[in-house]
Amino acid sequence: MAETLNIQVGDHISMVCRMIRRGKTNQIGEHFIFQTPAGAVSDGTIANVEMFAKKLTEEIERHGLKKITDVNFCISSSKIASREAVIPKVKEKQIQSLIMTNLKDYFPMDMSGYKITYTMLGEMTGETPGYRIIIRAAQKEMLNSYVSLAKAALLRINSIECTENALFQAVKDVKMQGNVMYMNISAVRTECTFMKDGEFKLHRSFNDGGDCLLTPYMENSFIESAEYIPTCEKLLDPQQTMMDRETAEDYLSRLVSNVNRAVDFYASTTKSSVDGIVLLGPCEHLPHFREVLKDGTGVDVAYIEQLQEVAEKLGKVVEVSTFVTCFAASISPVNFIPDEYLASRKKTGLAINRGPKNVQGASEDSYTSAIIIALVCVAAGVILSLVSVLGYLDSKGQLADAEEEIEQLQPAKKTYEDYMVYSKNDEALSYVKEDARGNNAKLRKFFEECERKMPKSLLFLSAQLNSSGAVLECETSTDLKDVANVIHEFRSFTSIEVIKVSTPEVVESSAESGVPTEKFTLTVVFNDPHAQAKLAQESNAAGNTSGTTTTTDTTATTDESQAGGEKQ
Structure with a gap:
């Protein structure tokens, strides 16, 4: 049984949950939220590592989780760029190199300061078989701040995930019919994932969240920033009514407007209208938000805990909506761990524990022990030699295979480049057509x-x-x-x-x-x-x-x- 901590860092609210690995399943243990120290985090980057590490360590120790040192981080940030792409059907180990070769086509800017990774969406069949993938890029400076946090808090990083992918992993097995938009609402950011009959279609995000209502409410009520979490708990409690609808609708107007734009963009891109909206996240239960959003979009709105499929998947967790992306951070995370940290961790893993040194007063059987040790060493030497030879032959075979695959990929590369040019032209024509139609x-x-x-x-x-x-x-x-x-x-x-x-x-x-x-x-x-x-x-x-x-x-x-x- 392996235990890890999933930690989602936010500008105002941070979350921690204990995950228990039993076989191939993850079980959810203790989980809690705490207020992020002011100025410690900015758009997902740990701006003050020492301050946040101190607060995180105190909270972990207070909840009796100090013995767990393995951690999965989850980042919510606008500094993570993503783009969906279709690539030729190649071997899995060649996908990363193919992406890096054509990186300028996906992100036409200097990407030397970014870590590049991808998520597989599915396989395409037909006349032009290939793979649908989402390519993601995160600033290395931001990722390195989590390495510094792990060192300061004496934690060992297993993965660094992003909330966009965590949301997709959490809802991909929820087979709801029609076009459904899942909204993960945090304090300062909202992630929207669109699914059609259980298949991923689109993702949109914007820097607006629960603070559009919480911040003016606290200012007008003269509530200190230190009372942020207690105020959230009162305002977001569906059993209490602390604000009239007219006031809430005024505060929520900008958030609803952003949601409308996301829904319209999905309709213009896929030629399909959204059939339903599912709310989740720490700020899911904003006062009157469900009713205001339903009236503003004309679409049915539900809470994620009302979905039977989600309840069965995540178990009897009362705060399921608040912790969805934090729970899902360990399902199938993206590879956002900095390369330097991976290299240093591999070197550390090669250290050998030699045990205690021998002491004086050895018994008369010491010669026998020495002979046995010598024989073991000789046998180990022979085995290592065989392993080295086999490893060399295997590497040589892999090199030959790689050279052959590179040669085979040359026509595919040309086809892919032509496809990208045609795709860009088609997108431009579609945009002009829609714009002209709307104005006329x-x-x-x-x-x-x-x-x-x-x-x-x-x-x-x-x-x-x-x-x-x-x-x-x-x-x-x-x-x-x-x-x-x-x-x-x-x-x-x-x-x-x-x-x-x-x-x-x-x-x-x-x-x-x-x-x-x-x-x-x-x-x-x-x-x-x-x-x-x-x-x-x-x-x-x-x-x-x-x-x-x-x-x-x-x-x-x-x-x-x-x-x-x-x-x-």
Whole structure:
């Protein structure tokens, strides 16, 4: 029976759990959380090793786990980059070298300061067989801080995992039907893993978490930062109601907005909508978050402890949602241990324990003992010689195999490079197609409302359009009541939001009737708040030229609006 400590380090909350290895299964023992010392951790990096090591050692000793020295670290950080890729079908021992050969295609930057590893997602069959993998890169500086922490706390590193992979390992065997998003919500970061019928599809993360609600609540309640953990326990207790929904919804708006963007990105990438959201993590039970998220996304939301498959897998652990990624850190971790630490550990493992030295007063059987020892040494020498010869022959055979495999891989490398070029071109075309489709839909909806609601006397003299909104120069009769009615109708449009109207100006008509008309300028946006500032500037520029003769200056889409105006 082997025992290890799984330790997940966070900027505000850190977690420890004892894992017991029995055969091929892991059992969960004691587990607890503690508040990370202020300034000790920054975005996953141990900024103050001495401070955090002291706190960690005190907590481990307080919970009676001092005798366990083997540790699996789990990191949550935005400094870990990942990218999914498809590679040719090669032997497993060749995958790492193939990734390093094409590293610039995955991460077009200087990667000398990063540790590179990968996770196997599955095998692809068909005309072009290969492997789906996730390539991950972590800053060596951050990883080395965990080596320093282990030395300061007298611990021995078994693995260094990341929360992204730990979340995937925890939920990959949960065979839920449809498109499901698993949200691991920590204090400062949220990880989102998308699965379809139990198969990994996508991962997104953003630097927003429970602190978007906890921090303003503590500030407004004048609660000291030292009371962070007790405050969390009260606010996150589903049996207590310490905050009204309106306040909670205001605090959670940014987090819900980020979730909506992740859901929209998944829909645009996979052409599939999310069927359900599963919440887990230390900040899973934020006040009213489940209801606010359900209303904001229109998707059913559940807690992970409500899933029968998860309960059966993790056993009778009350705090299953809080510790999921910490528990899963030892299932199938990525290889983020720095190479230098691995090399030094191998050297340490070769040390021989020679036992106590011989003392005076040996018995008369010492000669017999000496002869036996000599024979044993000779036999050991012969065995070592045979092992060396066999090892040499085996190495020579492996070298020949490697040279043959390298030669065989040359065509595959060329095919793979062509595939990567085609993939990039396809992604660019898809992006342009989706962008054009979305903008034309906005314009079409606007012009359809114009046809339904605007009077025949309204004339569009010119329109300056972009993907976010428009500046429209309009002309109608001189009756100010008619002008007011037109502007009122514009404000009732659902496709736009009117943000500015210029002062109407009487102009002489160029028609034979000579009847004067009222001319005014409208600035509208297609319900996109980010475009308001930009369109306001365009409106001011248009206002400065309102007294000049206007001409029709539109794109192909604007011509469609003029045709609609003539119909009216």
